[in-house]
Amino acid sequence: MKGWTVQRAYDTLLAKGEDRRQLILSVAQRCLAKNGWRSTSLAQIAREAGLTPAGLLHHFESKDQLLHAVLDARDADDDARADRSGDLIEQIGRVPGRFAESPDLMGMYAVLLIENLEPDAPLHERLLDRHRTAVATIEAGILRGQHAGRYRTDVNPAVKAVEIVAFLNGMETSWLLDRSLPLAEIFEDYIQSLKQQLMPAGTV
Amino acid sequence: MKGWTVQRAYDTLLAKGEDRRQLILSVAQRCLAKNGWRSTSLAQIAREAGLTPAGLLHHFESKDQLLHAVLDARDADDDARADRSGDLIEQIGRVPGRFAESPDLMGMYAVLLIENLEPDAPLHERLLDRHRTAVATIEAGILRGQHAGRYRTDVNPAVKAVEIVAFLNGMETSWLLDRSLPLAEIFEDYIQSLKQQLMPAGTV
DNA sequence: ACCAACCTAATGTGTGTTCAGTAGGTTGGT
DNA sequence: ACCAACCTACTGAACACACATTAGGTTGGT
Numbered sequence: 526m527k528g529w530t531v532q533r534a535y536d537t538l539l540a541k542g543e544d545r546r547q548l549i550l551s552v553a554q555r556c557l558a559k560n561g562w563r564s565t566s567l568a569q570i571a572r573e574a575g576l577t578p579a580g581l582l583h584h585f586e587s588k589d590q591l592l593h594a595v596l597d598a599r600d601a602d603d604d605a606r607a608d609r610s611g612d613l614i615e616q617i618g619r620v621p622g623r624f625a626e627s628p629d630l631m632g633m634y635a636v637l638l639i640e641n642l643e644p645d646a647p648l649h650e651r652l653l654d655r656h657r658t659a660v661a662t663i664e665a666g667i668l669r670g671q672h673a674g675r676y677r678t679d680v681n682p683a684v685k686a687v688e689i690v691a692f693l694n695g696m697e698t699s700w701l702l703d704r705s706l707p708l709a710e711i712f713e714d715y716i717q718s719l720k721q722q723l724m725p726a727g728t729v
Numbered sequence: 730m731k732g733w734t735v736q737r738a739y740d741t742l743l744a745k746g747e748d749r750r751q752l753i754l755s756v757a758q759r760c761l762a763k764n765g766w767r768s769t770s771l772a773q774i775a776r777e778a779g780l781t782p783a784g785l786l787h788h789f790e791s792k793d794q795l796l797h798a799v800l801d802a803r804d805a806d807d808d809a810r811a812d813r814s815g816d817l818i819e820q821i822g823r824v825p826g827r828f829a830e831s832p833d834l835m836g837m838y839a840v841l842l843i844e845n846l847e848p849d850a851p852l853h854e855r856l857l858d859r860h861r862t863a864v865a866t867i868e869a870g871i872l873r874g875q876h877a878g879r880y881r882t883d884v885n886p887a888v889k890a891v892e893i894v895a896f897l898n899g900m901e902t903s904w905l906l907d908r909s910l911p912l913a914e915i916f917e918d919y920i921q922s923l924k925q926q927l928m929p930a931g932t933v
Numbered sequence: 934a935c936c937a938a939c940c941t942a943a944t945g946t947g948t949g950t951t952c953a954g955t956a957g958g959t960t961g962g963t
Numbered sequence: 964a965c966c967a968a969c970c971t972a973c974t975g976a977a978c979a980c981a982c983a984t985t986a987g988g989t990t991g992g993t
Contacts (some may be wrong), residue, residue, distance in 0.1 A: 542937065559847060564767045567983065578983075580939050588983065632846060639843040642836060642905045643763060649906075656906055684918045687903065687910060688896065695899025699891065701846045702853075702860055706891060714888045718926050746971065771949065782949075784973050792949065 546584050549574045553595050558633035561640050562592060589647070596651070599633065612675075613666030614723070618716055620693065621708040624700060632701045635694065660686045667723070676723045685722070750788050753778045757799050762837035765844050766796060793851070800855070803837065816879075817870030818927070822920055824897065825912040828904060836905045839898065864890045871927070880927045889926070 552574045556565040567588055571581040585591040608616060624631055634655070641648040664686035670676035692715065700706055756777045760769040771792055775785040789795040812820060828835055838859070845852040868890035874880035896919065904910055 545938080561767075561844065563765075564844075566981075568981085576938090577940060579941080579985080582984070583938060632843075636843050636846075638902065638906060639836075639840050640765070640768075642840075653906055656903065681918065684911075684915055687915050688900075688919055688922075691899035691903050692892065692896045693899070694902060695895035695897070696892075698842065698846075698898060698902075699860065699895050702842060702857055707888075711888055711891050714885065715892055718892075718922070721925065722922050749972080770947075772947085780972090781974060783951080783975080786950070787972065 542584070545574070545576070549581060549584055549591070550595055550598050553591055554599065554630050554633060557592075557595060558630045558636060561636045563640060567591075592648075596637075596648075609662065609665070610669075613663065613670060614716055614719055616666070617689070617693070617719070618712065621712050624697070624708060628704070631697065635697055635701065638694075656690070660690050663689050670723065677725055680723060689719075746788070749778070749780070753785060753788055753795070754799055754802050757795055758803065758834050758837060761796075761799060762834045762840060765840045767844060771795075796852075800841075800852075813866065813869070814873075817867065817874060818920055818923055820870070821893070821897070821923070822916065825916050828901070828912060832908075835901065839901055839905065842898075860894070864894050867893050874927065881929055884927060893923075 549570065553565075553570050556570055556573070559565075567578045567581055570591075571578045574581065581591075585594060634652070637648060638652050638656070640646065641652050643649060660683075664682045667676060667680070667682040667685060671678050671680075671682070696708075696711070700708060753774065757769075757774050760774055760777070763769075771782045771785055774795075775782045778785065785795075789798060838856070841852060842856050842860070844850065845856050847853060864887075868886045871880060871884070871886040871889060875882050875884075875886070900912075900915070904912060
């Protein structure tokens with residue numbers, strides 16, 4: 526009870542703090558996508574969030590903890606908008622839209638992945654998990670199609686899933702490097718070739 | 730003439746210097762592949778090459794120049810072993826072998842690419858060029874096959890080339906992250922699907 | 934009075950780079 | 964054979980800077 530009233534008492538103050546916290550998280554996410562973790566300084570994030578480095582560390586107790594907070598937020602967001610039941614090929618067709626939707630936070634995982642390739646890198650385990658989950662999700666999508674009779678059964682879902690994830694990641698990187706690439710056309714073509722492989726002859 | 734005698738004169742000394750230089754380049758390349766440019770320090774390279782940071786800067790006038798020297802050396806090496814006339818699909822089939830051949834300097838370009846995505850990054854232009862050259866090379870390989878009557882002519886070489894480069898880059902990253910991936914199997918499958926797309930029906 | 938939300942200033946560490954100096958070899962004249 | 968002049972390959976110490984983090988103080992809403 527007491528705790529609750531105290532919590533209510535500083536409501537606007539806490540709300541302000543929470544706003545700042547969210548702002549910091551979003552700024553940090555953008556910086557991470559742009560420059561990676563090691564070459565993003567607290568000073569830079571702090572400046573863009575409108576406070577000093579010391580002020581920033583009032584909200585997050587260390588740079589490391591901020592990193593994990595950003596990742597947690599992003600994971601939660603991704604989970605919320607995940608779709609595990611629709612058609613795989615249709616879902617892949619929606620990827621270019623996501624690229625265009627939020628271009629400046631698109632590369633975050635790509636950048637962090639490269640920064641944490643070494644087995645003893647701080648985020649290695651976490652990102653390896655994420656990668657394997659992505660592959661498993663695609664694999665499940667293929668299996669679903671096979672069981673529903675929409676996809677051919679003579680494709681190895683595990684292997685094909687790795688290929689698809691590699692293409693999606695590679696394509697993301699290519700696009701981040703060269704935004705003049707005709708994403709729509711490329712994905713259209715890729716989807717066409719996916720259909721050719723996954724769907725029974727005559728249905729394409 | 731004078732220049733020649735002077736050059737010959739300090740032969741053993743210059744040879745020692747050249748050895749060190751090469752050693753530094755190779756160490757630097759390995760460090761770059763492992764940790765990227767920004768988080769590799771001169772001190773680290775120097776230590777692994779058996780001298781002090783100041784001693785290192787006797788051979789390369791700055792960290793930046795060392796970076797470019799590494800890239801130049803690597804480009805020359807790549808050029809030397811490039812094959813622009815064989816069959817594209819066969820060449821792709823040899824990629825896993827190269828992965829296994831030199832695993833610890835494999836990721837260098839992948840890492841540098843990610844570190845230089847921003848248009849004003851120091852290596853952006855250079856890596857963008859390299860990427861476009863890679864796409865153009867693959868495209869030329871497809872065109873060659875088409876003109877030779879080996880490949881179907883209803884594929885857009887430019888678009889398909891972007892797809893292939895994306896897959897190769899993405900696959901490299903996936904493998905760097907998780908070396909337990911069955912590379913051979915995945916590439917075999919991918920080549921199969923490439924044949925299905927590129928070769929006339931009935932020849933696969 | 935209390936507490937969240939800051940700030941300024943300072944600390945310690947790591948960075949790329951410079952600079953003066955040293956060790957050891959080569960060259961050309963005597 | 965000797966020596967001064969010159970070279971390459973380094974070292975050790977110092978520099979200026981950027982960094983994450985801390986300590987202690989200030990402001991302002993409740």
